[in-house]
Amino acid sequence: METNIYKNKDDVYGRARVEDNEELKAYYSKLAELDTGALWTVANEIEPWEPISNSVPMLWKYDELRDLVLESARLVTPGQAGRRVVYLINKQRAHVKAACGWLYAGIQVTQPGESTPAHRHKAAALRFIMEGDKGYTIVNGNKISLGVNDFVITPNSTWHEHGVDAEGKTCIWMDGLDIPLVNALEANDYAVYDDEDGQEELVPMNYSPMSYSGSGLIPVDREWDNPYSPLFKYSWESTYNALKNAAQVTDGTPYDGVIMQYSNPLTGGHVMQTMGAAMQLLKPGKRTKAHKHTGSFIYQCAKGHGYTIIDGKRYDWKERDTFCVPSWAWHEHVNLSETEDAFLFNFNDLPTITKLGLYQEKAYLENDGHQNIS
Numbered sequence: 001m002e003t004n005i006y007k008n009k010d011d012v013y014g015r016a017r018v019e020d021n022e023e024l025k026a027y028y029s030k031l032a033e034l035d036t037g038a039l040w041t042v043a044n045e046i047e048p049w050e051p052i053s054n055s056v057p058m059l060w061k062y063d064e065l066r067d068l069v070l071e072s073a074r075l076v077t078p079g080q081a082g083r084r085v086v087y088l089i090n091k092q093r094a095h096v097k098a099a100c101g102w103l104y105a106g107i108q109v110t111q112p113g114e115s116t117p118a119h120r121h122k123a124a125a126l127r128f129i130m131e132g133d134k135g136y137t138i139v140n141g142n143k144i145s146l147g148v149n150d151f152v153i154t155p156n157s158t159w160h161e162h163g164v165d166a167e168g169k170t171c172i173w174m175d176g177l178d179i180p181l182v183n184a185l186e187a188n189d190y191a192v193y194d195d196e197d198g199q200e201e202l203v204p205m206n207y208s209p210m211s212y213s214g215s216g217l218i219p220v221d222r223e224w225d226n227p228y229s230p231l232f233k234y235s236w237e238s239t240y241n242a243l244k245n246a247a248q249v250t251d252g253t254p255y256d257g258v259i260m261q262y263s264n265p266l267t268g269g270h271v272m273q274t275m276g277a278a279m280q281l282l283k284p285g286k287r288t289k290a291h292k293h294t295g296s297f298i299y300q301c302a303k304g305h306g307y308t309i310i311d312g313k314r315y316d317w318k319e320r321d322t323f324c325v326p327s328w329a330w331h332e333h334v335n336l337s338e339t340e341d342a343f344l345f346n347f348n349d350l351p352t353i354t355k356l357g358l359y360q361e362k363a364y365l366e367n368d369g370h371q372n373i374s
Helices: 008-014 022-033 061-076 181-183 208-214 236-247 350-355
Strands: 058-062 084-087 104-110 119-121 124-137 142-146 151-154 160-179 190-192 258-261 274-283 291-293 298-301 303-309 311-316 324-325 331-335 342-348 361-363
Touching: 058 181, 058 311, 061 084, 061 104, 061 160, 104 124, 119 160, 124 298, 124 342, 142 208, 236 258, 236 274, 274 331, 291 331, 298 303, 298 311, 303 324
Parallel strands: none
Antiparallel strands: 058 324, 084 104, 104 160, 119 190, 124 142, 124 151, 124 160, 258 274, 274 342, 291 361, 298 324, 298 342, 303 311, 303 331
């Protein structure tokens, strides 16, 4: 592994090698009075030798959260709350309402016969469906049915609303948004649809997934010039089959097993401009090797059980548990079952990171690529 010539944390992350004296202190005070400062006093803080994350690894157990999420349905209506969501807080990012890095995550519940008010915002959003039946979303006039483990996108500035048919079952899903990022850029906004009855359905039900989900087939009788995917829903059936088929002919990568990125079928790129998503399959007994990279990741176990080691600490997960891997944190995944595959969904900020030229990655080279658990 790479070593650093600096011997202690103060050298790496502290002030530059300038010792304070009374004259310098007086100088700094004069600068502060003019709302300025000396760069050498903060240089190593703002330009570290390696990336530093302000987030910490977190694990949210669904067994502990589910009853509280359902209780919110008794306490407030979707109309009162706008969006009835229990949001996830990273202990080091609470001030920006982030679950990891500049990513927001929450768990939303909608009961049979309920719907949320139609709205839009500059922040992009996505959904990963956790439980329920006969749920739906409407995105820019496209009404789409929702099933368990389906992945759904709500691109920035698109009108959207959600609901559950009266004869359906209570639906719970994970929301992912780039709200902290857009707020940091001071570019967010929010608007409510003028018609209280919601959007007019402009195309037949499931028009988007039925038009663009063909295996390599693209409709030629229409144009799409938006910077996000025209496929608003990625069904669990298609995702599961794709991963299972791939697993028959490959073991995938050493660090993630068999992993597939949800993509824009017209470009092969990420589904939206600022957030991406993927699903990975860990074969029975699989333990990946450890690596770290820039970019924040929020995971949810879609199927199976296992654990992830993040910076030397073990986090056990099973179906519906959510955890995060901060940027530049060592991590590896383990499927504890010897007979069943495990599936991990994640959403991330890789589109932003890669477009800005900020992606970097490093493999863990000690102990045959595996961390010791502290």
